[in-house]
Amino acid sequence: MELTDKHHPLARRPFEQDRETTRPLLARPGSEASFLFLARFIIASALLVLLVLVGSVVYDGFSRLSLSFLTSFPSRKAENAGILAAWTGSAWLLFLTIIFALPLGVGAAVYLEEYAKKSRATRLIELCIANLAGVPSVIYGLLGLQVFVRALSFERSVLSGSLTLALLVLPIIIMASREALRTVPKGYREGALALGATRWQTTWTQVLPVALPGIATGCILAFSRAIGETAPLITLGALTYVAQVPDSMFAPFTALPIQAFNWLSRPQPEFHVNAAAAITVLLSFMIALNLIAMVLRSKFQRRQR
Amino acid sequence: MTRNSRKALRIKEKIIELLLSLCSSVSVLTTLGIIAVLSIESIFFFREVSLTQLFFDTEWTPLFLDKHFGIWPLIAGTILTSAIALALSVPAGLVIAVYVSEFAHERTRAFLKPILELLAGIPTIVYGYFALLVITPALQIIFPEMGSFNALSAGIAMGVMILPMMASLSEDAIYTVPKSLREGAYALGASKLQMILGAVLPGAVGGITAAVILSAARAVGETMIVAIAAGQQPLFHFNPLQPVETMTAYIVQVSLGDTPHGTLEYHTLFAVAMMLFLLTMVLNIVSLRIGERFKRMYR
C-alpha cells in the first residue's frame, strides 16, 4: 500500500476525521477506560481484603475478649485459657527491644550520615545493612539461638528474645533514620560548624532535632513490626506454654503472636476463637503504637514551626 | 576556653565518634555471625549427609525412622507458594503502580498510600489466620478436593501481603523515568496507553525487575503464613490444592518439636537455613545490582 493511498495508516488525513474504530487497540479510548476499570477493581479488592482480613479476625475474637481472658494463663481448656503471660511477655519484649535497637540504630545512622567518609569500610557496612534487611526472620532466630541462648547462656529469656528482635529491626531503623537525616538541609550543619561547633554538637543540637519526626516514624514502624514477629521467637525456642509473667529479663517468656499461633495450630475451633482474640489484642497494641507515633510526630513538627 | 577544656572536648568527640562507629559495625558483626552460625552447624550436618543425598534424593524425612535427606520437597514447596504469591502480586502491583503514577489525582494517591502501608504492616500471623480460616474454606467450595492445608491459600495470602511492596517499588521506578521520554512518545502521536507501554514501562524495566526479585525474596523468606496454612508435610509436588512444606515452615516445625540439641535432626535445621539464606542473599544482591544500574541510567 502506498502512502498516497488514503487507507495507509500513515497517510495524511484531515484532523477532524473520526478514526477511532480503525486505530490499533491501545490507541482507542475504550482501552484506556478498560485499564482504569481494571485498576480501580484491583484497588477496591485490596481494600476489601484489608477489611475482611482485619474484620474477620476481630469479629471472631471479639466475643472472647474479657477481663478474665486478659488476666489468665493458657490452659488445656479453651474457655479458661488467657493471654496474661502472652501480653506481658510482648510488653517486656517491646520495651527491651526499643532499649537495644534505638540507640544502636540511630547511632549507626548518625555515624554513616554525619561522620563516615566514602571508603571501602563504609561501603561494606552499607552492603551488610542492605543484605540484612532481606534476610528471613527465621534466620535471625537461629542466630539468636546459637549466640544468645547458647553461647552467651542467656537461655530462653526475654533478654535473648529482645536482642534477637533488635538485630532483626536494626536495618530498618538504620535505613529510615538515614533517610530522615538526609532531609535535614545542609545549611544547618554548615552554619553550626562555621560557628565553631564540633561535629557532635552540630548533630545533637541542629540535625537530630530536625530529623526526629522522621526517625520516630521509622522506629515506630520497626517496633510495630517487631511485636508482630513470630518466627524468630519460635526458632529461638520461646516456649509456647508459659504460665508466668516475666519477672526479670532473664525469665522465660511467651508472646501474643506465639500464643495465637499455638492456639491456631490446634484443631478445635474454640482455640481458634482464642487465637482470634489474641490477635485482636495484638492489633490493638499496634494501633496504639502507631497512634503514639502520629501524636509524637505532630508534636515535634509543631515545635519546629 | 582553656587549653585543658579544649583538649577534654576533643577527647570527648573522639570517644563519641568511636561509639557511633561501633554502632554501625554491629551490622557487619551480625552478618558475620549469621554466616558463622549457619556454616558451623551445617558442617556438622554434612559430616553425616553427603551433597549427593541432599540433591539427588526426592524425599525429605529426617524426623522419621526411615531417613531421607533429599531437599527437593522443601524447595518445591517454597517455589510453589512463592510462585503463586508472585503471580498475584506482580501484575496487580504493576497495574496499581501505573494507575497511581499516570492516572490518579493527588487526592487518590494520598488516600491510597496509607492504605497500602497498612496492608504491609499487618503481622503475618494475621495473614496466616486469614489463609487458614477464610480463604481455604472459600476455595473449598470451588475445589472440593482441596486439602485444609494447601499451597494455594497460603500463596494468595502471601500475594496480598507482598502487593504493597511491589506496587510501591514499581511506582518509584516509573517515577524515575524522565518526562522527556513521555513527551517524545506523545509527540509521535501515541495515546496514553501506548506511551505507557512503549516508552514508560520499557524505561522503567530495570527498576521493575529489581522490584520483582525483591518481592520474590520476601516470599521465599516468609514463614508464618505458610507454617499456618500450607501444611507441614514435605511432599514433592506442584499441586497447589495439596499441602506442601516450605524451607521456612520446616525450620519452625523442628523448632517447635523437642529435637535434642546436637543431633543430626537438629543439624538439618541449619542445613535448610543455609540453603534459605543463600537463596535469599543471591536474590537480594541481584536485585540491588539491577536497581543500582537502573538508577544510574537516568542521572
Next chain:
Amino acid sequence: MQSTTVSDVQTTTGDTTARASSHEVKIEIRDVELFYGSYQALHGINLAIPAGQVTAFIGPSGCGKSTLLRSINRMNDLIDGVTIRGSIQIDGHDIYAPGVDLIELRKRVGMVFQKSNPFPKSIFDNVAYGPRIHGITNREALEEIVSKSLTRADLWREVRDRLYSSALDLSGGQQQRLCIARALAVNPDVLLMDEPASALDPRSTSKIEDLIGELRSDYTIVIVTHNMQQAARVSDSTAFFYEGQLIEHGATKQLFTKPREKQTEDYITGRFG
C-alpha cells in the same frame, strides 16, 4: 480550501535574484494568547508560516518562542493549568477546534526536542515506534520505513550494521539525528524543532543544519533557536519574539540586514539578550 499568498518572501539566503513567489500559508496563527495559570506567556500573536520553507523563531530566553512552537502540536495540552485563546490553523483547519483528533495532529506535525530523547530500545525500535503505534505491523513495511527514515536523516550509513543495538550507545549528535528519523517515520508534513542543536558540538550542529537544508523542500519546518547565526544560515523567514509578543517577521535576509523594528535591531546587534 483557500490558499493565501505571502508576497515578498525570498526563498534562499544569499540568492540575490528575488523570486516573486507565492507560497501557500501552511500554518496560520491568529490572535493567539496563552496563559500558564494567571501568567500570560503569549500576547496576541499573529503569524503566517509559509509551506515548504524553514521559519526560525528567535528571541531572548523566556520570550515565548518555545511556548508558541509547542502550541502548534498541542504539546502544551499536557501541562496543567494552561489556557489558550485564538486559533492556529494548519491547511485551513483550526487545530484547537473541538473534535480534532490529537493523534492525527501529532502524526502530521512532528517535533524534535532540545535534548535528544531516544527510547531505551534499539535503533530500529526507536524509529519503528511511530509507525507501530499507528497500526503498521508488517515486518517488511517497517523495515522499509526505518531504512528510508534513517537515510533521510543522514544516519543510515552509520547505523546500518547495528540497527538492533541500543540507541543509547549513540553519540549526542547521532541520537538527535535518530530523533529526527523517528519523527520523519510517521510521514509528517510539518516539522517543529526546538533548539535541536543547542546541546551538540559544532560538528554535529553543522550536520543538523545541513540536514535541515536537505529536508526543507519536502516539509514545512519551524525551528526555535537562540543562535542568530544559525537562524541566518538555515531559515528562509524569521520571526523575532520578545516578552511574549511577536515583534517582527519577515524574510531572513532582510530581517538580519535591515530590520524594521528598533527592538529587533537591538537584539541582533547584541545590545540585549
